[in-house]
Amino acid sequence: MTDSKVYNDYFFDEPVFDLHDGGYVPLEKADDVPDKPLNIPAALKPDKVDGNDVYYTITAQEGETQILPGAKTKTWGYNAALLGTTIVLKKGVHYHVHLVNKLTEVTTFHWHGLNVTGPIVDGGPHAPVYPGGSRDIDFTLDQPAQTDWIHPHPCPNTARQVWNGLAAAVVVTDDEEAKLPFPRNYGVDDIPVILQDRNYHDNQLDYKADYDMDGTEGKYALVNGTINGVFDVTTQKVRLRILNGSDRREWRLHFDDEHEFTQIASDGGTLPAPVKFTKLMLTCAERAEVIVDFGDKKPGDVVTLMTDNIPIMKFKIGEYAADNSVLPDKLTTIDAPEVTPGLPVTRTVMSGMDDQVRLDGKLFDMQRIDRKQKIGDTVLWDVVNTNDMDGGMIHPFHMHGCQFLVLSRNGKAPYPNEHGWKDTVGVNAGETVRIAVQFTKFGVYMYHCHILEHEDTGMMAQIEAYDPNEKHTYHLLSMDEMNHPSK
Ligand SMILES: [Cu+2]
Numbered sequence: 001m002t003d004s005k006v007y008n009d010y011f012f013d014e015p016v017f018d019l020h021d022g023g024y025v026p027l028e029k030a031d032d033v034p035d036k037p038l039n040i041p042a043a044l045k046p047d048k049v050d051g052n053d054v055y056y057t058i059t060a061q062e063g064e065t066q067i068l069p070g071a072k073t074k075t076w077g078y079n080a081a082l083l084g085t086t087i088v089l090k091k092g093v094h095y096h097v098h099l100v101n102k103l104t105e106v107t108t109f110h111w112h113g114l115n116v117t118g119p120i121v122d123g124g125p126h127a128p129v130y131p132g133g134s135r136d137i138d139f140t141l142d143q144p145a146q147t148d149w150i151h152p153h154p155c156p157n158t159a160r161q162v163w164n165g166l167a168a169a170v171v172v173t174d175d176e177e178a179k180l181p182f183p184r185n186y187g188v189d190d191i192p193v194i195l196q197d198r199n200y201h202d203n204q205l206d207y208k209a210d211y212d213m214d215g216t217e218g219k220y221a222l223v224n225g226t227i228n229g230v231f232d233v234t235t236q237k238v239r240l241r242i243l244n245g246s247d248r249r250e251w252r253l254h255f256d257d258e259h260e261f262t263q264i265a266s267d268g269g270t271l272p273a274p275v276k277f278t279k280l281m282l283t284c285a286e287r288a289e290v291i292v293d294f295g296d297k298k299p300g301d302v303v304t305l306m307t308d309n310i311p312i313m314k315f316k317i318g319e320y321a322a323d324n325s326v327l328p329d330k331l332t333t334i335d336a337p338e339v340t341p342g343l344p345v346t347r348t349v350m351s352g353m354d355d356q357v358r359l360d361g362k363l364f365d366m367q368r369i370d371r372k373q374k375i376g377d378t379v380l381w382d383v384v385n386t387n388d389m390d391g392g393m394i395h396p397f398h399m400h401g402c403q404f405l406v407l408s409r410n411g412k413a414p415y416p417n418e419h420g421w422k423d424t425v426g427v428n429a430g431e432t433v434r435i436a437v438q439f440t441k442f443g444v445y446m447y448h449c450h451i452l453e454h455e456d457t458g459m460m461a462q463i464e465a466y467d468p469n470e471k472h473t474y475h476l477l478s479m480d481e482m483n484h485p486s487k
Helices: 158-164 452-457 479-483
Strands: 048-050 053-065 073-078 087-090 094-101 110-112 134-140 146-151 168-173 190-198 220-223 229-233 237-244 251-255 261-266 269-277 280-282 287-293 302-307 310-317 346-351 371-374 378-385 395-399 404-409 424-427 431-438 443-449 460-466
Touching: 073 158, 146 158, 146 237, 146 287, 158 452, 168 190, 168 237, 220 310, 237 251, 237 280, 280 287, 346 395, 378 424, 424 431, 443 452
Parallel strands: 053 094, 087 168, 190 237, 229 310, 346 378, 371 460
Antiparallel strands: 048 053, 053 073, 094 134, 110 146, 146 168, 190 220, 237 287, 251 280, 251 302, 261 269, 261 287, 302 310, 378 431, 395 424, 395 443, 404 431, 443 460
């Protein structure tokens, strides 16, 4: 990578950062919690591999995790006590997934970022798995290498279930990305960095006690479920697959020594060109893959990852072999689809705060299709945040069933790391973000604010991606049916 600009600002509008919110819970330095090795979730092992067919079981379950000194915390996870095992998928492979619910309440398994058919395989609220029950889905993965995640999506309990621990990284690989000089030895030089914040009451979670309608926050920062985690660096370069897995919090990341890092991928995969930063902000559900080159550090050095002025994890530098690999200036080609001529711009409006949040002036109705878009069409969407209460707030806008391209922010160029595929985009107060949206699979999909409490309140809508040559009908559950199987 030839010398290029190093960006050192967060781009988003500072007056609408979450810390200006009346209910903002500042993170605190967790001096009462000793450092410990960073939790690296194990990679999920397939039940069976049969040629191009791979079989997985994903179980939502309860467990206990040593988070704070003293009593263990009751937590939820996918095939694990907390968060989940990392699910590694490869482009072109046909997956058969057995979803099991060992919790005592209904949940769903949403593949955030995967272009799979909705509303069932996608795992939104129309695909409940009841307590003690299971569901089988299958899909052929046909999108490029990227970092996605699974999380629950049952209305209106998504935020609480994520708070309790349900979230797992999904790593998609493909042959094109495999040729790039990126670290990819999982757990060694390629690790998930799942950012969350929590409070504990006598070492236990209490979502109700901490609930905030504008997004629940906690005073402890966790990475992969670890407070004050330490990662032992054994290679010169480390790839971090950063996911904002918080209900509400924005993360404003930087290193304590303002060490620079290079973003190589956004939500939907590899960026067309690497982008160098000293600061990076992620709104809820956004992902960024970055490479940190510790070549200027020596064994024994410690580099601390911060958000604002709070340390969140440490990188302890060990012995490493020199790595002189150089990133190419061009990483991939984004095949931007041509906008289909003659179609109006779709305008969608996120408004309000607290119990006043609305999408297009309405609250979510599981049995209402709010929009339709033909599969294969590429349509311009203007995503508007009209919020002006108390200075406003950023609403992260997420669409299921597709990856979109960010074209502009209030008519100006998107941020330098927004030139790749995205499924979630932070929209500043008073801003219009223009995106190009194409669905490739028919189905009913959600689009919504990814502040999970806003989503649960109803800042969400549904779109049917339809095939004009093939009529599909959908049984859309009511929220009551979703929550009560007998009805
Ligand atoms: Cu919102």
